[in-house]
Structure formats: C-alpha cells, structure tokens
Amino acid sequence: MTVPRIALTAPVGPSSAPLVVLGPSLGTSTILWEEVVPLLAQRYRVSAWDLPGHGVSPKASAPFTVTELADAVADVAGSEGDSSILYAGVSLGGAVGLELLLAHPRFVSAAAIVASGAFLGGPAPWHERAAKVRAQGTPSLLSQSAGRWFAPDSLQKRPVIGGRLLHSLSDADDESYALCCEALADYDVRERLAEISAPTLVLWGEHDQVAPESKAEEITAAIQGSRSQRIAEAAHLPPAERPHAVAEALRRFFDSITTRRNDA
Numbered sequence: 001m002t003v004p005r006i007a008l009t010a011p012v013g014p015s016s017a018p019l020v021v022l023g024p025s026l027g028t029s030t031i032l033w034e035e036v037v038p039l040l041a042q043r044y045r046v047s048a049w050d051l052p053g054h055g056v057s058p059k060a061s062a063p064f065t066v067t068e069l070a071d072a073v074a075d076v077a078g079s080e081g082d083s084s085i086l087y088a089g090v091s092l093g094g095a096v097g098l099e100l101l102l103a104h105p106r107f108v109s110a111a112a113i114v115a116s117g118a119f120l121g122g123p124a125p126w127h128e129r130a131a132k133v134r135a136q137g138t139p140s141l142l143s144q145s146a147g148r149w150f151a152p153d154s155l156q157k158r159p160v161i162g163g164r165l166l167h168s169l170s171d172a173d174d175e176s177y178a179l180c181c182e183a184l185a186d187y188d189v190r191e192r193l194a195e196i197s198a199p200t201l202v203l204w205g206e207h208d209q210v211a212p213e214s215k216a217e218e219i220t221a222a223i224q225g226s227r228s229q230r231i232a233e234a235a236h237l238p239p240a241e242r243p244h245a246v247a248e249a250l251r252r253f254f255d256s257i258t259t260r261r262n263d264a
C-alpha cells in the first residue's frame with residue numbers, strides 16, 4: 001500500500017477562523033460542496049479535498065486503504081498550520097471522517113459523517129464495480145449512479161450542479177476510481193466506533209439507499225454523545241441536493257464545538 005496523494009482547495013473565509021475540511025463521495029469532486037462552502041465561510045475557513053484521480057487530485061496507480069486516505073487528508077490539512085480541524089465528508093469522504101477520528105483524534109476535534117456508514121457493503125460489490133470500471137470506464141456507471149445519487153426531484157430542481165457532478169464521474173480516472181472501490185471493499189470500522197469520543201454528527205438523506213437511516217443509527221448507537229439528523233428531499237449527495245439544510249446543520253454543529261472551546 002502507498003499513501004495516496006490528494007489536493008486540498010485553498011481555504012476561504014476569515015483568516016483566523018477555525019478550519020473546516022470537506023470530503024467528497026466516490027465519483028464526485030469538490031463541486032459536491034460548492035454551494036455549502038460560501039455559507040460556512042461566513043464563520044469558518046473552509047477547504048475541500050478531491051479523491052485520487054478525481055477533480056484536481058493526482059491519479060493513483062497503487063492500492064491504498066481508507067485509513068491511508070485519512071492519513072493523506074490529515075497530512076495536507078496539517079500543512080495549513082492549524083493544530084486541529086473540523087471535518088465533514090460524504091460517503092467515502094464520511095468513511096475517511098470516521099478513520100480520521102480513530103487515527104488522528106487530537107487533530108480532528110469533531111466530524112460530521114454525511115450519507116455514510118461504518119461499513120459500506122463489503123468486498124463483493126466493490127470488486128465487481130472495480131472490474132466494471134477497469135473494463136468499461138466510469139461513463140458506464142452514469143445512469144445507475146445518477147439513480148442512487150439523487151432524490152426523485154433533485155436532478156429536476158438542480159440540473160446544473162447535478163450535471164456537473166455526473167461530469168465529475170465520467171471525467172474521473174478509471175484506475176483511481178477502481179482503487180477507491182477496492183479501498184471501500186476492505187473498509188469496516190464497526191467494531192472500532194466505540195473508541196471515538198470526539199463530537200460526531202451523522203446526516204442522512206431520507207431517500208438514500210446506499211447509506212440509509214440504519215447506517216446512521218449504527219454509528220450513533222456506538223459513539224457516545226453522537227447524534228443523527230435526517231436531511232429531507234435528499235438521497236446520497238445532500239450537500240448538492242439541499243445545500244442550505246446541510247450548511248445549517250453543519251454550522252450549528254461546528255458552532256456548538258467552537259463555543260464550548262471559547263467558554264473553556
């Protein structure tokens with residue numbers, strides 16, 4: 001395994017504000033968070049990262065684990081000079097969030113896990129998807145992914161961002177996408193959730209079939225003090241489908257951490 005390389009956008013927001021780092025779901029890019037960033041940047045410095053071979057991150061050519069992706073995020077976010085960060089990630093980006101809380105508990109002071117879970121299906125479906133992408137490319141996933149990503153009305157209501165996200169998928173590097181699938185094949189932190197003590201918020205889309213409410217409940221049942229919140233009219237990509245609802249939930253959550261810190 002080799003540590004994958006990822007790119008982080010330059011932070012936007014007040015220069016002395018706490019840093020919020022936002023992570024993508026598989027097949028998407030920083031576009032996923034584009035409408036949330038300005039809403040959070042009123043109070044936070046906000047950066048987003050791209051998966052290997054997606055958006056502007058370099059392609060991957062060797063296997064990596066979700067833990068190693070989390071190490072890469074901690075490494076690039078650490079180069080911003082903050083002693084700790086706040087984090088939110090969607091699906092694979094949420095899995096990275098749980099790994100960050102486990103492996104970098106001093107650096108990640110709170111995380112929001114969005115449309116994700118402690119286990120995302122296991123080896124068989126991910127190896128199957130990796131093989132399909134290596135044989136036929138990411139464009140072969142478009143219609144099925146669109147069906148899973150968006151709630152019934154989301155694409156009609158938000159065709160521009162929906163279309164751009166689907167372009168992120170067809171533009172993603174095939175081998176990097178396949179390597180992300182293989183990282184998810186081996187991902188399972190269910191037995192380790194109770195080790196997490198940092199504040200954790202779980203957001204789930206009411207129409208999400210990839211990470212439904214049961215996955216959110218599995219996390220909140222195991223992490224003491226964590227809580228979950230449903231995002232209505234969203235499926236697997238709530239930040240793009242309901243940016244204001246997601247930004248509001250994140251802002252309340254992060255404000256509760258930073259207020260506590262300021263009062264201490």
Ligand SMILES: O=C(O)CCC(=O)CC(=O)O
Nearest residue numbers: 025026091092145148210
């Ligand atoms: O979104 C992820 O990071 C993993 C789940 C997934 O692949 C969703 C999809 O494309 O159908």
